[in-house]
Amino acid sequence: xxxxxxxxxxxxxxxxxxxxxxxxxxxxxxxxxxxxxxxxxxxxxxxxxxxxxxxxxxxxxxxxxxxxxxxxxxxxxxxxxxxxxxxxxxxxxxxxxxxxxxxxxxxxxxxxxxxxxxxxxxxxxxxxxxxxxxxxxxxxxxxxxxxxxxxxxxxxxxxxxxxxxxxxxxxxxxxxxxxxxxxxxxxxxxxxxxxxxxxxxxxxxxxxxxxxxxxxxxxxxxxxxxxxxxxxxxxxxxxxxxxxxxxxxxxxxxxxxxxxxxxxxxxxxxxxxxxxxxxxxxxxxxxxxxxxxxxxxxxxxxxxxxxxxxxxxxxxxxxxxxxxxxxxxxxxxxxxxxxxxxxxxxxxxxxxxxxxxxxxxxxxxxxxxxxxxxxxxxxxxxxxxxxxxxxxxxxxxxxxxxxxxxxxxxxxxxx
Amino acid sequence: xxxxxxxxxxxxxxxxxxxxxxxxxxxxxxxxxxxxxxxxxxxxxxxxxxxxxxxxxxxxxxxxxxxxxxxxxxxxxxxxxxxxxxxxxxxxxxxxxxxxxxxxxxxxxxxxxxxxxxxxxxxxxxxxxxxxxxxxxxxxxxxxxxxxxxxxxxxxxxxxxxxxxxxxxxxxxxxxxxxxxxxxxxxxxxxxxxxxxxxxxxxxxxxxxxxxxxxxxxxxxxxxxxxxxxxxxxxxxxxxxxxxxxxxxxxxxxxxxxxxxxxxxxxxxxxxxxxxxxxxxxxxxxxxxxxxxxxxxxxxxxxxxxxxxxxxxxxxxxxxxxxxxxxxxxxxxxxxxxxxxxxxxxxxxxxxxxxxxxxxxxxxxxxxxxxxxxxxxxxxxxxxxxxxxxxxxxxxxxxxxxxxxxxxxxxxxxx
Numbered sequence: 001x002x003x004x005x006x007x008x009x010x011x012x013x014x015x016x017x018x019x020x021x022x023x024x025x026x027x028x029x030x031x032x033x034x035x036x037x038x039x040x041x042x043x044x045x046x047x048x049x050x051x052x053x054x055x056x057x058x059x060x061x062x063x064x065x066x067x068x069x070x071x072x073x074x075x076x077x078x079x080x081x082x083x084x085x086x087x088x089x090x091x092x093x094x095x096x097x098x099x100x101x102x103x104x105x106x107x108x109x110x111x112x113x114x115x116x117x118x119x120x121x122x123x124x125x126x127x128x129x130x131x132x133x134x135x136x137x138x139x140x141x142x143x144x145x146x147x148x149x150x151x152x153x154x155x156x157x158x159x160x161x162x163x164x165x166x167x168x169x170x171x172x173x174x175x176x177x178x179x180x181x182x183x184x185x186x187x188x189x190x191x192x193x194x195x196x197x198x199x200x201x202x203x204x205x206x207x208x209x210x211x212x213x214x215x216x217x218x219x220x221x222x223x224x225x226x227x228x229x230x231x232x233x234x235x236x237x238x239x240x241x242x243x244x245x246x247x248x249x250x251x252x253x254x255x256x257x258x259x260x261x262x263x264x265x266x267x268x269x270x271x272x273x274x275x276x277x278x279x280x281x282x283x284x285x286x287x288x289x290x291x292x293x294x295x296x297x298x299x300x301x302x303x304x305x306x307x308x309x310x311x312x313x314x315x316x317x318x319x320x321x322x323x324x325x326x327x328x329x330x331x332x333x334x335x336x337x338x339x340x341x342x343x344x345x346x347x348x349x350x351x352x353x354x355x356x357x358x359x360x361x362x363x364x365x366x367x368x369x370x371x372x373x374x375x376x377x378x379x380x381x382x383x384x385x386x387x388x389x390x391x392x393x394x395x396x397x398x399x400x401x402x403x404x405x406x407x408x409x410x411x412x413x414x415x
Numbered sequence: 416x417x418x419x420x421x422x423x424x425x426x427x428x429x430x431x432x433x434x435x436x437x438x439x440x441x442x443x444x445x446x447x448x449x450x451x452x453x454x455x456x457x458x459x460x461x462x463x464x465x466x467x468x469x470x471x472x473x474x475x476x477x478x479x480x481x482x483x484x485x486x487x488x489x490x491x492x493x494x495x496x497x498x499x500x501x502x503x504x505x506x507x508x509x510x511x512x513x514x515x516x517x518x519x520x521x522x523x524x525x526x527x528x529x530x531x532x533x534x535x536x537x538x539x540x541x542x543x544x545x546x547x548x549x550x551x552x553x554x555x556x557x558x559x560x561x562x563x564x565x566x567x568x569x570x571x572x573x574x575x576x577x578x579x580x581x582x583x584x585x586x587x588x589x590x591x592x593x594x595x596x597x598x599x600x601x602x603x604x605x606x607x608x609x610x611x612x613x614x615x616x617x618x619x620x621x622x623x624x625x626x627x628x629x630x631x632x633x634x635x636x637x638x639x640x641x642x643x644x645x646x647x648x649x650x651x652x653x654x655x656x657x658x659x660x661x662x663x664x665x666x667x668x669x670x671x672x673x674x675x676x677x678x679x680x681x682x683x684x685x686x687x688x689x690x691x692x693x694x695x696x697x698x699x700x701x702x703x704x705x706x707x708x709x710x711x712x713x714x715x716x717x718x719x720x721x722x723x724x725x726x727x728x729x730x731x732x733x734x735x736x737x738x739x740x741x742x743x744x745x746x747x748x749x750x751x752x753x754x755x756x757x758x759x760x761x762x763x764x765x766x767x768x769x770x771x772x773x774x775x776x777x778x779x780x781x782x783x784x785x786x787x788x789x790x791x792x793x794x795x796x797x798x799x800x801x802x803x804x805x806x807x808x809x810x811x812x813x814x815x816x817x818x819x820x821x822x823x824x825x826x827x828x829x830x
Contacts, residue, residue, distance in 0.1 A: 016747075016771050099792055105781055107791055114803050115773065193627065197803050212608065213631050218804045221633075239826040246828035332431075354821050356431050358530065366520055366824030375829065376522055376820070377514055388529050388612050388817035389633045390805040402803035405791070406769050409781030411654040413661035414790065 004143075004188045007176040008116065008195040011141040014174040015115045018139045021169060023090040026137055029170035030086040033133065034079040036164035037157075041075045047156035048125065055149055068123050068150055078129045081380060085133040088379045091398045092139045106408045111401045113139035115197035118189050119382075120145045120211060122203035125153040131202075132161055132175050134382050138400040141174040143196065145189055147203075148181030155179060190215040197402075202383050205310060220390060220399070222383035225255030225338035226310050227368045230262040230327040230353070232344030237271050239365060240343040241278060246367040247341065249282045253312045255384060256339045256371040260307055260317040262327045265291065268320045272296060276318070284314045291320035307334040324349050328356055335359060337386050339368035360386055360393035419558075419603045422591040423531065423610040426556040429589040430530045433554045436584060438505040441552055444585035445501040448548065449494040451579035452572075456490045462571035463540065470564055483538050483565055493544045496795060500548040503794045506813045507554045521823045526816045528554035530612035533604050534797075535560045535626060537618035540568040546617070547576055547590050549797050553815040556589040558611065560604055562618075563596030570594060605630040612817075617798050620725060635805060635814070637798035640670030640753035641725050642783045645742040645768070647759035648679040652686050654780065655758040656693060661782040662756065664697045668727045670799060671754045671786040675722055675732040677742045680706065683735045687711060691733070699729045706735035722749040739764050743771055750774060752801050754783035775801055775808035 001009075037044070048070040055065050097109040117140050119131045128144055135142035146154040154177055162172035178185050190199060190211060198218045201211040205224045212221055229247050231240045247258035263272060268291070276296040279286055287306050288299035302317045307330070321327045331340055341363035342353040350364045361371045371394060373381030378396030385391045391399035416424075452459070463485040470480050512524040532555050534546040543559055550557035561569040569592055577587035593600050605614060605626060613633045616626040620639045627636055644662050646655045662673035678687060683706070691711040694701055702721050703714035717732045722745070736742045746755055756778035757768040765779045776786045786809060788796025793811030800806045806814035 016773070019773075020770055101790075101792060105785060109808075216628050218636075218802055219633070220804070236826070242826060242828050250829050350823075354823075355435055358431070358434075359819070361820040361822055363822045364824065366822055366827040367829050369829035370520060370822060370827070371820075375516075377516060387633055389635070392817050393524075393820050402807050404774070405776040405786075405808045407776055407778045407781055407785060408765075408769075409779065411651070411657060412781040412785070413657050414665055414782050414784040 002188060003180050004178050004185050005192065005195070007178060008143050008189070008192050010173045011143055011176045012116045012195050014141050014171040015113070017171060018141055018174055019092070019113050021139055025169040026090065026139065027086045029136060029165055029168040030082050030133055032164040032168050033129075033161050034082040034086070036160050037075055037079040037082070037129065040160050041072050044075055044153065044156050044160065045070055045072065047152040050152040051150050060149065064123060064149075068125070068153070070125060070153060074126065078126050081126075081130060082133045085137050085380050088137065088397055090137065091401050096403055103412050104410065105412050108406045109403050110406060111398070112404045114400060114402050116141045116143060116195060117400065118143045118145065118192070118196045118199035118217070120186060120189065120199065120201045120203070120207065122147040122207060123149050125150045125157060127202055128154050128157045128177070129161070130380065131382065132158075134380060134397065134400060136170060136174065138397050140400055141176075143176050143178065143189065145178040145186060151179065151181060186210070187214060190217060193217050200383060220383070220385055220395070221387040222385055222395075223255045224310055224336045224386060225257070226259045226308065226334055226336045227256060227339045227341075228260050228262055228331050228335060229258050229341045229343065229368065230321075230324075230331070231264060231267050232324065232342060232346060232349055233264040233266040234345040234349075235267060235343040236345060240267075240271075241275060243341065243343055243365070243367050244275065245278060245282065247369055248279065248284060248316050249314070250367070250369055252314055255310070256368050257312070258316065258368060259309065259311055260319060260330075260334065262319050262321050262330060263292075264327075265320050265322055268292070268295060272318075272320070279316060282314075284316050287315065287317045289319040292318045310336070324352065328353070331357055338384065339363065339371040341366065341368050360384065417603060418595050419593050419600050420607065420610070422593060423558050423604070423607050425588045426558055426591045427531045427610050429556050429586040430528070432586055433556055433589055434507070434528050436554055440584040441505065441554065442501045444551060444580055444583040445497050445548055447579040447583050448544075448576050449497040449501070451575050452490055452494040452497070452544065455575050456487050459490055459568065459571050459575065460485055460487065462567040465567040466565050475564065479538060479564075483540070483568070485540060485568060489541065493541050496541075496545060497548045500552050500795050503552065503812055505552065506816050511818055518827050519825065520827050523821045524818050525821060526813070527819045529815060529817050531556045531558060531610060532815065533558045533560065533607070533611045533614035533632070535601060535604065535614065535616045535618070535622065537562040537622060538564050540565045540572060542617055543569050543572045543592070544576070545795065546797065547573075549795060549812065549815060551585060551589065553812050555815055556591075558591050558593065558604065560593040560601060566594065566596060601625070602629060605632060608632050615798060635798070635800055635810070636802040637800055637810075638670045639725055639751045639801060640672070641674045641723065641749055641751045642671060642754045642756075643675050643677055643746050643750060644673050644756045644758065644783065645677040645736075645739075645746070646679060646682050647739065647757060647761060647764055648681040649760040649764075650682060650758040651760060655682075655686075656690060658756065658758055658780070658782050659690065660693060660697065662784055663694065663699060663731050664729070665782070665784055667729055670725070671783050672727070673731065673783060674724065674726055675734060675745075675749065677734050677736050677745060678707075679742075680735050680737055683707070683710060687733075687735070694731060697729075699731050702730065702732050704734040707733045725751070739767060743768070746772055753799065754778065754786040756781065756783050775799065
């Protein structure tokens with residue numbers, strides 16, 4: 001028995017009990033976790049110091065070290081996150097349908113937990129707490145497989161969570177962490193059909209690709225975002241600039257930020273230089289199409305590879321297009337079905353864009369940066385789904401549930 | 416360019432137009448298909464005769480030849496099925512949420528088609544019409560890959576459908592059939608990420624396993640049903656016998672029929688012989704656990720392999736269990752999460768069974784044969800999902816849709 005299968009089996013054995021827990025019991029467990037994180041903050045910082053030392057020794061970049069680092073303040077923020085999950089409504093048990101059939105059968109469809117959820121993620125150890133609390137709140141067991149660089153932090157955090165659960169009605173075995181840092185443990189996890197009800201990758205494009213290509217268990221694909229803002233001929237220039245700047249620089253490292261700015265040629269003729277200067281002032285490197293570079297010569301040239309890249313950085317492609325059709329075509333070709341925006345005062349063009357663009361979220365006159373569980377009013381999210389099955393867009397608690405038909409009769413048989 | 420990728424690309428190009436069709440336009444197209452099937456019934460029968468001849472030459476069994484055969488009556492039933500789909504409500508465009516945020520953003524979540532759906536199925540050519548009409552009604556394009564034994568029938572049916580669509584607003588290219596009968600075409604279809612939004616297998620356990628093991632596109636797993644009926648100590652004997660017989664013999668070939676009868680030992684002590692005789696009279700071969708064979712010696716012995724088999728035939732396992740816990744354990748081990756039933760007069764046991772059994776449909780005092788789109792009141796179904804993501808149980812039209820967030824602002828940017 002391997003570690004992965006062993007821990008999955010341990011967690012799986014709790015799913016029946018997890019599914020029948022009351023909301024109060026789950027909330028008490030979440031409070032216990034939040035308290036324990038604060039109380040044992042020092043231990044967590046110490047464990048994290050081991051990861052940081054290893055990271056420094058192996059030449060990890062400053063920005064990665066920063067993502068990895070835990071301070072008492074960051075641990076407090078993690079605990080606060082758990083309390084926010086506690087405050088969210090519990091979707092489990094919600095009646096989705098209640099049907100009385102002519103033959104007297106009563107059919108109720110109710111929300112139930114998914115069962116055992118696998119989460120594969122990268123360096124940031126706060127995901128450990130986020131994912132565990134969202135899964136527990138929805139009555140799911142969870143098998144966590146974090147990045148190897150955060151192994152000591154994750155192990156300590158899961159120890160703290162399991163210890164905190166020991167005094168509650170939630171079985172501690174419901175939260176399991178895979179310690180094996182090899183690629184083999186991921187491969188094995190992705191094929192645990194019969195044990196894992198689904199797997200959710202949280203991380204960069206390469207992690208997501210690995211999961212999609214190799215999983216035989218159901219996957220919820222999250223995150224990759226090559227998002228566009230299309231500035232139409234009739235756009236209000238000041239609004240368009242505000243939205244474009246916000247979509248790029250307010251937080252470039254996240255999936256809902258803009259990677260390519262599309263601009264109608266008539267608008268570009270008047271405003272492209274102003275836009276380019278505004279981005280340059282904010283240290284954004286611009287890569288332009290030929291038409292764009294004809295107006296702003298200092299842009300680097302952009303090619304198909306650039307248009308297909310999620311930079312997550314201070315880099316932006318700028319492409320001048322002939323019309324809305326050309327913008328739609330570009331988005332269809334290079335977009336990742338995440339978040340797409342049109343800035344326009346032309347209602348017909350806005351309608352067409354919102355209707356025809358195939359993405360989780362489509363925007364008219366607002367920044368793509370709003371695609372987010374909190375901004376949509378759902379609270380904490382487990383990720384942003386870019387696939388169309390099960391859940392699409394920011395995934396709140398209901399995305400971590402399934403349903404079940406409960407049929408009650410008095411001897412009905414089928415004719 | 417291979418046939419599979421070529422046809423997928425052709426169909427994919429229609430998805431934007433498909434998604435914006437009115438319900439009236441889609442219904443008109445379905446009527447046109449139904450009319451054409453009747454009008455060209457003779458051509459379809461002729462094409463089917465080619466498949467039947469090939470089948471006979473290759474030694475196909477009588478029951479498989481019967482599944483493959485099309486008669487004017489069967490084609491009429493197919494056309495009637497299309498009209499039934501026409502009569503169903505159109506889920507596309509339905510508002511699932513309408514949120515006004517404090518910053519003035521208006522966020523609407525609306526149902527949209529999935530896009531391009533792949534359907535992989537086996538011998539029965541009526542699936543071609545079923546699948547195409549359900550996909551068209553929900554604004555989806557469809558890539559069909561039927562069994563090689565029905566190649567001529569399927570090709571003719573798709574020709575009739577495409578011709579019928581030519582005179583309507585629905586682009587004929589939205590319905591595509593893969594003619595390549597090799598296993599390679601299935602493998603290729605299963606990896607069409609970026610073109611196929613999901614794939615649905617319709618067929619036996621081996622087809623479903625192939626799809627689950629090899630697909631990199633999202634899958635909706637359907638159908639495999641190792642279903643149980645548990646007769647509790649307090650069950651009403653006449654009701655229990657009616658339900659058990661119905662679950663086994665009313666139509667043994669389908670996924671919601673019973674494969675194993677579990678019986679509480681106290682009930683078995685009094686009634687097992689009567690039950691066994693009733694099944695024997697209906698030509699059901701019985702395979703029993705040791706405890707069951709101690710009471711009915713003529714049963715063959717049943718082992719783990721039997722318990723794990725979906726017979727779809729006049730064969731039934733019979734197992735005597737000590738209590739509800741043992742029944743739950745058996746179902747957890749051998750069930751395929753499809754449909755499970757308890758017959759009991761003990762409300763506490765019923766509650767526990769309905770709560771703890773992890774299956775798409777759980778029954779108290781009614782036959783598992785009711786797990787069906789029509790019986791649940793949903794109308795035609797594309798299949799019965801046995802996975803927990805996206806859809807679970809009978810999949811009506813909403814299971815063929817996704818959703819999209821449409822966000823309208825007046826210049827909002829994220830702080």
